[in-house]
Amino acid sequence: MRVAPFLRQHGGLILIIACWLIPGLLGRTPWKPDEAYTVGLVHHIATTGDWIVPTLAGEPFMEKPPIFFLLAALMGWAFGGLLPFHDAARLASALFIGLSMAALACATHDKTRPGTGRLAVLGLVSSLGLLVHAHQLITDLALMAGIACGLTGLSLIWRQPRWAGIWFGTGMGIAFMSKGLLGPGLLGVTAAALPILHAPARSRLYLQAMRQAFYAALPWLLIWPIALWLRHPELFAVWAWDNNIGRFLGLNTLGPKPEPGGYFAILPWFALPLWPIALWTVWTRRKQLRQDSQLLVPTLYFVLALAVLSLASDARALYALPLLPPLVMLITPLYGQERQPQRLSFALIPWLLFGLVWVLLVLGWIGLQTGMPALKGPRWLAMRPGFVAQFELWRPMLALLGAVALGWLARRHWRQGLSGFITSWCSGLAAVWLCFMLLWLPWLEWGSGFGPLVKQIRAAMPADTRCTTSWHLGEPQRAMFDYYGQFRLHRLEIDGGTNCDAILVQGHDLPMAITLQRQAWQEIWHGARPGDEKKEPYRLFRRRTSTP
Template sequence: MSQPTNLTNSSSRSTFFLLAALCLAWILPGLIGHQPWKPDEAYSFGLIYHILQSGDWIVPTLGGEPFMEKPPLYYITAALFGKIFSFALPLHDATRLTTGFFMALALLFTGLAGRELWGKSHGRLTVLILIGCLGLLIRGHEMITDTALLAGFAMAIYGLALSRRRFALAGIWLGTGTGIGFMSKGLIAPGIIGLTALLLPLVFRHWRNRDYMRYLAIAFLASLPWLTIWPILLYLRSPELFREWFWINNLGRFLGFAKLGPSSDHMHYFKILPWFAWPALPIALWTLWQGRRTIFRQPEAQLTLTTFLVMMGVFSMASDARELYALPMLLPLSLLAAPGVNTLRRGAASALNWFSIMTFGFIAGVFWFYWFAMISGHPANQAERLLRLQPGYIPTIEPLHFAIALMATLAWLFIAFWARSLPRNPRAVLNSATGITLVWVIMMTLALPWLDAGKSYRSMITSMQQALPARHACISSSKLGEPQRAMLEYYAGILTKRTETHQGIRCDLLLVQGSANNPDAPPGPEWTEIWEGNRPGDRSERYWLFQRHPS
């Protein structure tokens, strides 16, 4: 009788190809087939669009104005993807492939780090745990710079893990990952990675050696081009914009004196991690508990735990907090969870396995049910309810979407039965990853046209364009957000003159953003409303276009 296939057996080619296929099935859906969505995708695409239109990659520009919140690595890379793939895809889809590129790097280097820390059998488990994390699912497919930041952190952590064996190569990876993180979101990545690299030899004896110091020197040299070229070019272009980026959007945003971003709840990440980092967090806690007598003397655990605690401390100290910012914490948690999988108690592994199969299977079934209801009109009450939520959606069968969703469902059923030959504990992690991937594939195929109908600004801007007078000088705007300004430029080629930054501007048209519950009156007796609109199904935002009476 043949031995059952072991998921953690590195000689098993079938499991390697299964993992590669699963990663592709997780990464690819959602990258194409929909418009830029509010809020983060829309304004990110506006910055990318400016690079494509102007060729200027030094000063990030949104809606005709400098936007110095983040360095431009993601935007530059996305512009290159746009140039390469726009012959076959809409421009916004071509640029969104950048997210898939950076997420592939993040998964690759996280798997390499898991293999380096715990042995060849655990790299795959680390990747399965990571793609199974609930918090990564949506954010890991959006057109946002945080995916590049995640890739930089994964590369840097791999460099730290490799330093015990090949310090020169490890230094290159650490420095490059730090540089990618810096060029993605500024000082936060060098700060966290640098603090982690310095704390390890200060706190733990194992990391104190001559090679480690040479390793840090190599890492510094490798990071230097990333840390200096763009900031120098920005400063030479405009010292004022450099100050706005460095002082206001880095230090000011973190310390709070710039009054940017949402106000911070310093317990925010403690509150969200139980669901955001599921299932990595509970398995990581089990790893610590199960090896509590010896694990803190292991350099592998010292690295992953120190990295996580530094991230948690730095993010919690920041003056603003969003669940988006917690993405990097999933990396050390997944790495710390990997060795705990094989030691899970029988009941815990079985609970995770059945929870994954039943929960994600049920959610997938619900998606299929509601898709059938919309297409067929039965049950009528459910179909009508969904169409009321998205009045801009016209039910149609997309043959390709249907085929992909059906194949994914059949593949999930096959893997669920095939996995019964695997040991119980790895099987639970596999079913968790495949279950969440199935839900995502169905959401980004069957439900994608319905979602896109309500999240896109395209129909609203087209409606506004039709109301524009044949002749007008310029359009000013009031309270108009960054996503809306970006989409106005993309869909209509309109750059508004914001009243917040253009004092005394006299345009003959005025676009106002407000709330549907508190409609804006005309800004003065000389203005007449000529258009009112909103995104289909959006009950909060409302827009008004006013025309000035001729003098």
């Protein structure tokens, strides 16, 4: 393949993806909540080689299967010499994003309309809800990739039957190894319901594809659960029941509780601009819905998945990522079907909106650099006390260069109907994200990273400290102390007492071990991350008299 023709054909798409994905993926420390504890799990695999029992700060963490942690550990091992370990591990997120893009491009590819695959990739990039999560070290990206592969398999059964079963089975396996039973359950229910609504699915071809999918999924579904059950049957029960069935049904206190309105309140902004276009596709082609598998498969999955997720006892905006692939698939049928060329003013709307955001980001950054009160904006800009801005010329220059290049790219596609609108939206979104990560990353990192805090506590701890007990430290915090401080905190909540000569307390409440023997303990350090003094303070206590 010649490089020059490839770049002429796909250079614009590569530019958008690079400006959208790379900034924020590299060059920063792990942030809580999700990234912080994930780094702890990945670091355990990288240092011990044990991928069967996910372990967080020395304790089994059976919330999720290990495929994402394992791949991230491999990335950390392969590129840890060139990048910090957490940056190298975060490359796993980019790989799963790439897998999602490749699967959706294959699912929507149409020889009569070359460009539908490109539109699908841009459709995934366009989602506002994916923007932040695409740069995080989170297992939900692997789940989304598994769902995308599974839907690709269902949509290809009547076009490429040889590969359809492999796509579907592999997608179910990746989804299972990412977050457990939810992903394969959603895909399985969709595959079971499809023959009821779609006559071609009631055929031998469909059964052959499902059989092939079964064989493709079997290794994913068996290897790790069997290995876990053989080593620790009790941990297998914790994973299978507590963190899958019990968590979904609300039989335990694991997971966040649903917000009022649930996903119906989340999706209007999370899936923008996909859902209006997808809704218009379904409405205008409702008469062909049951005959066209390209429409029926994503529509059926979306309806079933939304219903199942809405019934779950815990909910977060992050959990809506599996709803994005079907919406992406539903925007591509409109490609090239516009009745008339798109107006220039309609395609300009995204750039006008994102251009305004870009200007506000630049003005706020100038306010931080110069100290001008009029440009510092809302009070939330002062949430990083002690932050001192340092001028680095390359940051604004690169932000301006990226905005100009992306604006020129959008201008080339302004009159290309739906593709032009999505290209304009994605290029504007990428320009804003590039500007935000270049100019504001030092400010974000000042109050979000754990490295400086751990170093302060480590320096305040006496050299003769035998061991340290923790009180009310969450999973992200324990993982970060283990990752940065290279010392293990023994949880007071587990053993009920302390034989250690130091206690690290998170929050305002003191443990009973201190309140009952206040004279026996001395506070030797207190502090917090910048801006977290009231919300998340830390105090370090040392026993006044050493324990024999």
